[in-house]
Amino acid sequence: EAQVTQNPRYLITVTGKKLTVTCSQNMNHEYMSWYRQDPGLGLRQIYYSMNVEVTDKGDVPEGYKVSRKEKRNFPLILESPSPNQTSLYFCASSLSSVPNEQFFGPGTRLTVL
């Protein structure tokens, strides 16, 4: 089944403890992206990648890192999480390097205490 998977789905952590949220797609998509969703703010892009080893900042990249060593994986890294990073995170991918018809993962709900 074609899908985008994220792990973990739920995470509660403490300020400053490094964490990684994994994202994987099995559709051979070139474009991958991370979004955060907060009430009243919609979906805001954190980072995106148009292909392997090509990543760039989105609208809200501060406090996050990403890597794209393989086409299928696009992990999101929070080196030192803070409470303002408590949010619902979505990974998405699309076939071409143009971010049109994106497929979304199920989401990761992160709480930073």
Add this chain to the structure above:
Amino acid sequence: GQQLNQSPQSMFIQEGEDVSMNCTSSSIFNTWLWYKQDPGEGPVLLIALYKAGELTSNGRLTAQFGITRKDSFLNISASIPSDVGIYFCAGTLHYGGATNKLIFGTGTLLAVQP
């Protein structure tokens, strides 16, 4: 950054009613997309529009790419309880070179009373 103004923010309707929501911007978009998000799930693509003036249907859903390329609307006819969710518009902007960006609206929450 770029913004998409989506309205209304929320709608509470009776089953069987038609629904209309729209997105506008001061920027020109290359594509318009409409997504639906069910509670606890990621957004799912409903309709994609690629040409100005394009009108596309998907079952009871109809969406149009505005002639000016600055707006789009989504209509849902004869709503049913499973239409409940948050609907997002999204548009693709070309930033020059190979850089394109997908911008999302803030969403319309739809509640349907059986």
